[in-house]
Amino acid sequence: MSNATRTAATLEVPTNVGATKKADNRGVVLRCLFYLLVVAIIVFNLFPFVWALLSSFRPSSELFSTKLLPTALTMDHYAAVFKDARFVAALVNSVVVAGSTVLIALALGSLCAYALGRLPFRFKGAVLYLILTMTMFPTISVLSGLFVMLKTLDLFNTRQGLILTYLIFTMPFTIWVMTQYFRSLPKELEEAAYVDGASPLKVFWDILLPLTMPGLVSTGLLAFIAAWNEFLFALTFTVTDTMKTVPVVISQFAGSTSFEQPWGSIMAGSMVVTIPLVLLVMIFQYRIVEGLTAGAVKG
Amino acid sequence: MIKEIDLYARQKRLAWFLIMPSVIVVLLIIAYPTIQVLVYSLLKYKLDGVTPPSFVGFDNFAFVLSDPDWWSAVSNTLIFTVVSVVLESILGLMIAMVANSKFKGRTLLRVAILVPWAIPTVVSAQVWKWMVNDIYGVVNIVLTDLHILPEKIAWLATPATALPVIIAVDVWKATPFMALLLLAGLQLIPKDLYEAGSIDGATKVRQFWAITLPLVTPTLLVALIFRTLDALRVFDIFYVMVGGQGNMATMAVYNQQQLISFLDAGVGSATSVIILVIIMLFVILYTRFSRTSFE
Numbered sequence: 001m002s003n004a005t006r007t008a009a010t011l012e013v014p015t016n017v018g019a020t021k022k023a024d025n026r027g028v029v030l031r032c033l034f035y036l037l038v039v040a041i042i043v044f045n046l047f048p049f050v051w052a053l054l055s056s057f058r059p060s061s062e063l064f065s066t067k068l069l070p071t072a073l074t075m076d077h078y079a080a081v082f083k084d085a086r087f088v089a090a091l092v093n094s095v096v097v098a099g100s101t102v103l104i105a106l107a108l109g110s111l112c113a114y115a116l117g118r119l120p121f122r123f124k125g126a127v128l129y130l131i132l133t134m135t136m137f138p139t140i141s142v143l144s145g146l147f148v149m150l151k152t153l154d155l156f157n158t159r160q161g162l163i164l165t166y167l168i169f170t171m172p173f174t175i176w177v178m179t180q181y182f183r184s185l186p187k188e189l190e191e192a193a194y195v196d197g198a199s200p201l202k203v204f205w206d207i208l209l210p211l212t213m214p215g216l217v218s219t220g221l222l223a224f225i226a227a228w229n230e231f232l233f234a235l236t237f238t239v240t241d242t243m244k245t246v247p248v249v250i251s252q253f254a255g256s257t258s259f260e261q262p263w264g265s266i267m268a269g270s271m272v273v274t275i276p277l278v279l280l281v282m283i284f285q286y287r288i289v290e291g292l293t294a295g296a297v298k299g
Numbered sequence: 300m301i302k303e304i305d306l307y308a309r310q311k312r313l314a315w316f317l318i319m320p321s322v323i324v325v326l327l328i329i330a331y332p333t334i335q336v337l338v339y340s341l342l343k344y345k346l347d348g349v350t351p352p353s354f355v356g357f358d359n360f361a362f363v364l365s366d367p368d369w370w371s372a373v374s375n376t377l378i379f380t381v382v383s384v385v386l387e388s389i390l391g392l393m394i395a396m397v398a399n400s401k402f403k404g405r406t407l408l409r410v411a412i413l414v415p416w417a418i419p420t421v422v423s424a425q426v427w428k429w430m431v432n433d434i435y436g437v438v439n440i441v442l443t444d445l446h447i448l449p450e451k452i453a454w455l456a457t458p459a460t461a462l463p464v465i466i467a468v469d470v471w472k473a474t475p476f477m478a479l480l481l482l483a484g485l486q487l488i489p490k491d492l493y494e495a496g497s498i499d500g501a502t503k504v505r506q507f508w509a510i511t512l513p514l515v516t517p518t519l520l521v522a523l524i525f526r527t528l529d530a531l532r533v534f535d536i537f538y539v540m541v542g543g544q545g546n547m548a549t550m551a552v553y554n555q556q557q558l559i560s561f562l563d564a565g566v567g568s569a570t571s572v573i574i575l576v577i578i579m580l581f582v583i584l585y586t587r588f589s590r591t592s593f594e
Binding site: 034037049052136137143144145148175231246250267293 | 328346417554558
């Protein structure tokens with residue numbers, strides 16, 4: 001399958017022509033099987049998404065029939081979704097909450113990561129270990145503690161309250177991944193600046209921060225996706241329609257009758273919140289993979 | 300020399316100064332609530348704003364541990380975790396090996412496997428719920444048209460069919476993450492090992508068992524820990540697909556219901572403590588296992 005093994009195979013000088021022909025045939029069959037596997041994987045991964053996209057454009061009359069392929073397409077469900085005040089408010093809430101969470105996590109987290117990755121201080125190993133543990137901390141375990149805390153701070157059912165709680169899973173992750181980035185930069189860069197008499201803070205701001213831009217982008221993207229998709233806290237810590245985020249509203253879409261759920265609207269709403277993410281993934285594919293694996297493989 | 304010592308002292312001071320904001324936030328939102336949960340778990344604490352909290356010792360734990368709904372939640376969570384993590388590892392390794400070989404359309408494959416990962420869990424749960432809809436769902440229509448099923452099934456109505464569907468959703472959603480981590484692990488394996496293997500006449504199958512699998516195992520273990528801890532606290536998929544049906548909860552769903560539906564912070568906190576202990580047991584088990592397998 002890999003190039004290396006194929007060149008190794010061609011190094012063996014063939015002794016008779018018939019054998020190579022047979023090997024060639026086998027190669028073609030294997031190649032076909034391999035591509036079949038590739039197609040199977042792509043279909044398996046994309047089918048539910050494509051099916052939802054298709055459903056979101058089908059008229060209700062067709063949606064609730066047993067026909068598989070659409071004969072007509074409509075934008076009705078999208079119009080309905082954007083006329084729904086709850087959904088529009090949720091979109092705004094999600095953007096504000098996820099956006100602010102990422103900005104705060106990056107600002108505080110990258111300062112902390114600079115210290116952990118570049119500066120000398122005691123207990124560094126212990127702090128790093130603690131942060132790694134926190135990246136895996138189960139959020140359900142602090143649910144009642146946060147619930148009471150938000151009530152006493154008067155932050156229950158507010159965006160600020162959600163932003164504060166979202167730092168639980170974005171901060172440790174940001175610090176951990178950004179520390180890896182700061183560590184990977186060569187030492188010579190700052191040494192030259194220190195010789196010229198620059199202060200550590202100036203070195204951070206002028207030299208190291210610009211170099212970790214790619215890291216900030218991938219960490220920020222991952223944190224944004226995590227905050228955008230979060231459900232448990234949003235469901236537990238908001239009650240009024242004006243404060244809910246998109247995942248909560250999508251989980252609670254209900255039709256005019258209690259018998260049938262409005263699947264067209266649910267699919268249209270789902271696509272509205274998913275398509276931006278899919279586009280982000282397509283554009284920043286490389287950066288996202290880098291950020292996802294930075295914590296696990298290097299650590 | 301003096302200047303160097305001076306710089307070192309300044310760096311040290313700055314370090315503490317930079318770490319402080321993060322430490323304060325983390326203490327406020329993780330350490331403090333955790334201590335509160337430990338305290339609440341020993342209290343009779345109704346969130347109705349009427350009854351004042353009172354100390355009841357381990358009564359809340361006794362309540363949870365004698366509740367049949369809790370035990371069905373534990374069993375659902377464990378079955379879900381073991382089956383989905385095993386399937387995700389096998390499929391993830393397969394996809395990673397395919398994505399690691401050179402062929403036309405490799406980028407398309409890599410983007411395609413990222414799509415399920417990026418879709419919000421609530422959305423994937425709703426999409427699958429629609430696909431397995433008892434009357435209009437594509438799964439039922441196709442399976443009955445092909446005569447694989449004699450008649451349409453209400454997949455989410457009973458645990459026996461709902462659990463496999465829920466596991467399928469999780470496998471669909473989380474396999475990409477597994478595949479990406481394993482792909483990064485595969486790329487660390489030196490190519491000349493395979494060259495040496497082929498020269499010695501080792502078949503592809505033999506190369507997989509002798510080279511790929513042992514060398515990718517450390518990455519696999521890390522990925523396994525991440526996924527297991529994630530699966531043990533599963534909430535979104537179950538909540539959206541089967542809602543509050545009594546015997547279809549998970550540990551996290553049970554916990555959230557105690558807190559929000561029954562407004563019981565005491566029992567809710569006791570449940571949180573038990574979940575935390577179970578998760579810690581898994582971590583210890585994994586670290587033990589990975590140590591013995593590497594020494």
